[in-house]
Amino acid sequence: MPPEDAAPVLSVRDLTVEFVTRRGTLRALDRISFDVARGEVLGVVGESGAGKSVTGSAIIGLIDPPGRIAGGEVRLAGERIDDLPDEAMRKVRGKRIGMIFQDPLTSLNPLYRISEQLIETIQVHTDLDATQARARAIALLDEVGIPAPEKRIDSYPHQFSGGMRQRVVIALALCAEPEFIIADEPTTALDVSVQAQIIALIKTLCRERGTSVMLVTHDMGVIAETADRVAVMYAGRIAEIGPVRDVVKEPLHPYAQGLMGAIPSLEGETTRLVQIPGSMPRLSAIPSGCAFNPRCGQAFARCHVERPELVAVGDRKVACHLYDEPRRSGAGAEIAA
Amino acid sequence: MSRTTADEPALVEVRDLKRVFDVSKPWLNRVIERAPRQFLKAVDGVSFEIRKGETFALVGESGSGKSTVARMVVGLLPPTAGTVTIDGVSMNDAAAAEERQRLRRRIQMIFQDPYASLNPRWRVGRIIAEPIRAFRLVDGEAAIEARVGDLLTLVGLHPADRVKFPHEFSGGQRQRIAIARALASDAEFIVCDEPTSALDVSVQAQILNLMRDLQERLGLTYLFISHNLAVVRHMASRIGVMYLGRLVEVSEGKSLFSAPRHPYTRMLLDAVPDVAMVGKAREAVKGEIPNPIAPPSGCTFHPRCPLVFDRCRLESPPVIDGVACHAVQAGRVAAA
Numbered sequence: 001m002p003p004e005d006a007a008p009v010l011s012v013r014d015l016t017v018e019f020v021t022r023r024g025t026l027r028a029l030d031r032i033s034f035d036v037a038r039g040e041v042l043g044v045v046g047e048s049g050a051g052k053s054v055t056g057s058a059i060i061g062l063i064d065p066p067g068r069i070a071g072g073e074v075r076l077a078g079e080r081i082d083d084l085p086d087e088a089m090r091k092v093r094g095k096r097i098g099m100i101f102q103d104p105l106t107s108l109n110p111l112y113r114i115s116e117q118l119i120e121t122i123q124v125h126t127d128l129d130a131t132q133a134r135a136r137a138i139a140l141l142d143e144v145g146i147p148a149p150e151k152r153i154d155s156y157p158h159q160f161s162g163g164m165r166q167r168v169v170i171a172l173a174l175c176a177e178p179e180f181i182i183a184d185e186p187t188t189a190l191d192v193s194v195q196a197q198i199i200a201l202i203k204t205l206c207r208e209r210g211t212s213v214m215l216v217t218h219d220m221g222v223i224a225e226t227a228d229r230v231a232v233m234y235a236g237r238i239a240e241i242g243p244v245r246d247v248v249k250e251p252l253h254p255y256a257q258g259l260m261g262a263i264p265s266l267e268g269e270t271t272r273l274v275q276i277p278g279s280m281p282r283l284s285a286i287p288s289g290c291a292f293n294p295r296c297g298q299a300f301a302r303c304h305v306e307r308p309e310l311v312a313v314g315d316r317k318v319a320c321h322l323y324d325e326p327r328r329s330g331a332g333a334e335i336a337a
Numbered sequence: 338m339s340r341t342t343a344d345e346p347a348l349v350e351v352r353d354l355k356r357v358f359d360v361s362k363p364w365l366n367r368v369i370e371r372a373p374r375q376f377l378k379a380v381d382g383v384s385f386e387i388r389k390g391e392t393f394a395l396v397g398e399s400g401s402g403k404s405t406v407a408r409m410v411v412g413l414l415p416p417t418a419g420t421v422t423i424d425g426v427s428m429n430d431a432a433a434a435e436e437r438q439r440l441r442r443r444i445q446m447i448f449q450d451p452y453a454s455l456n457p458r459w460r461v462g463r464i465i466a467e468p469i470r471a472f473r474l475v476d477g478e479a480a481i482e483a484r485v486g487d488l489l490t491l492v493g494l495h496p497a498d499r500v501k502f503p504h505e506f507s508g509g510q511r512q513r514i515a516i517a518r519a520l521a522s523d524a525e526f527i528v529c530d531e532p533t534s535a536l537d538v539s540v541q542a543q544i545l546n547l548m549r550d551l552q553e554r555l556g557l558t559y560l561f562i563s564h565n566l567a568v569v570r571h572m573a574s575r576i577g578v579m580y581l582g583r584l585v586e587v588s589e590g591k592s593l594f595s596a597p598r599h600p601y602t603r604m605l606l607d608a609v610p611d612v613a614m615v616g617k618a619r620e621a622v623k624g625e626i627p628n629p630i631a632p633p634s635g636c637t638f639h640p641r642c643p644l645v646f647d648r649c650r651l652e653s654p655p656v657i658d659g660v661a662c663h664a665v666q667a668g669r670v671a672a673a
Contacts, residue, residue: 047540048537192609193398193604193626195608199610218537219610221567221610222610264565267611273542275543276543279507
């Protein structure tokens with residue numbers, strides 16, 4: 001369990017990302033806020049187009065034009081990083097925030113040996129000389145579970161299997177001992193038996209090094225087993241965020257409830273799966289009020305006009321009018337009705 | 338759900354199916370480098386049967402040969418050895434060509450990627466009408482149009498959607514169109530190769546529910562290929578687990594999960610991250626799938642198997658009573 005009292009490693013407040021296109025401005029992230037504590041794994045789930053990956057890219061400052069951060073702030077260990085100039089941001093990226101992407105083959109340069117890639121990264125971020133850097137690279141490969149690292153280090157990426165390559169990518173992310181790692185679908189390209197090994201590895205690294213991880217994935221099973229807390233995203237907003245056990249077992253937000261019910265499980269009865277009608281809205285046509293209201297079975301007048309804010313319900317936060325305190329009988333709702 | 342298909346006759350019978358791919362280097366390279374020819378046994382002696390009205394699932398990790406089996410069953414790929422018999426008609430016997438032609442209408446396939454399996458230049462109506470026209474099932478344009486409208490309604494779309502192009506639909510809706518096309522020829526046996534792997538979970542639930550509803554309404558038989566054990570558990574009445582081209586275990590749907598027998602099945606079930614497993618510890622999985630070009634001797638699972646003993650390294654275990662494992666057959670494993 002992560003220490004609750006410590007200051008968060010990462011703090012995101014009202015982060016908004018927009019893409020300016022010919023047909024108007026698309027809002028990919030709409031005022032999202034969350035914290036990640038030291039040594040904690042925060043899972044971010046959602047379906048395609050929910051804004052999971054954009055969240056990761058925005059934090060490390062890799063939103064390319066026409067996209068831009070239109071508002072809000074990102075703080076790493078209390079220090080604001082979203083408005084840093086490119087040069088300063090480059091020092092944060094890799095050094096203080098590590099990254100693991102979905103496809104390990106595209107994260108590694110196929111023309112360079114693993115040793116060259118690891119040693120280069122280590123030397124960019126530390127003062128070690130070549131011999132020391134090599135020793136450190138071997139130690140890292142050993143830590144991520146690559147057998148005979150002193151021999152394998154001089155191999156090329158294609159000589160590794162998918163699971164081993166992803167281990168190399170994790171070693172690469174760990175080179176500079178970052179405080180925070182963004183893992184974007186790290187196991188999606190892998191087979192289940194290998195996926196389990198990579199999940200176990202990420203968990204061990206968090207526990208032993210105190211590194212915080214933001215784990216972005218569409219796979220609720222991976223989140224359920226890896227994360228301490230989970231944020232469920234929908235149409236660029238956070239629908240629900242809280243301890244993983246609560247959100248998986250008893251989701252509060254109607255979208256989270258539908259999502260959990262839709263997942264076939266290895267336990268329980270194989271009855272009909274819960275079905276959410278329709279699909280995620282396009283960014284160009286996000287419904288007014290609560291973005292989920294056209295698909296929600298419990299929507300009422302207020303949901304169509306007023307966007308719900310994240311409100312605390314016990315240990316978690318939910319953005320749904322069903323859990324709002326009834327405030328001044330909702331003037332807007334009456335106008336709409 | 339009560340689906341009693343146990344006493345139904347077998348609709349599909351697969352016997353000793355084998356498929357070998359030649360993965361040798363080009364002739365000149367072989368001569369210069371003195372490299373031998375190389376063969377990959379994608380499917381190595383697979384036998385199973387599918388009863389009418391049931392869903393038989395094949396699960397396995399990538400490279401286990403499950404898609405190759407599916408392609409051989411529908412006749413998209415000729416087998417190297419072995420037979421596929423559907424409703425008494427051999428799929429590879431030249432003498433049965435005429436009967437096989439009549440059988441074609443009753444077999445259809447749904448593919449993984451609904452973005453690739455629909456012709457982007459054809460309107461949906463033409464896509465769905467193609468099997469109807471090809472098999473001359475309905476006469477007259479008006480009748481065809483009515484049939485297409487019915488099929489679209491059946492899969493949860495609107496008859497007016499027939500004038501649209503595939504790009505106007507989401508992934509889930511495209512998969513519905515693919516299902517409508519499969520049903521257009523009044524198919525009875527549908528081979529589904531990872532039909533929901535490319536879809537989001539909430540859409541996956543819609544498609545899986547639709548497939549189950551259609552099975553109940555139309556008495557369809559499915560061969561369901563997937564790598565996702567939870568999806569398979571949800572859909573299948575019987576399940577075959579594949580590893581490196583061989584069927585290692587065949588069992589009734591429920592008992593595979595409550596009492597897996599083959600050590601590979603146990604390992605696989607242990608490895609799947611599941612929402613029911615929140616906060617629970619699990620056993621670590623060892624190793625990875627070996628290179629299929631040079632598979633291990635004997636039982637191909639032996640280098641990763643916790644129950645391995647000397648015989649496993651020498652002999653390939655036959656399937657006895659639904660499981661191919663020397664340790665299980667020799668009674669070295671306590672029933673789970």
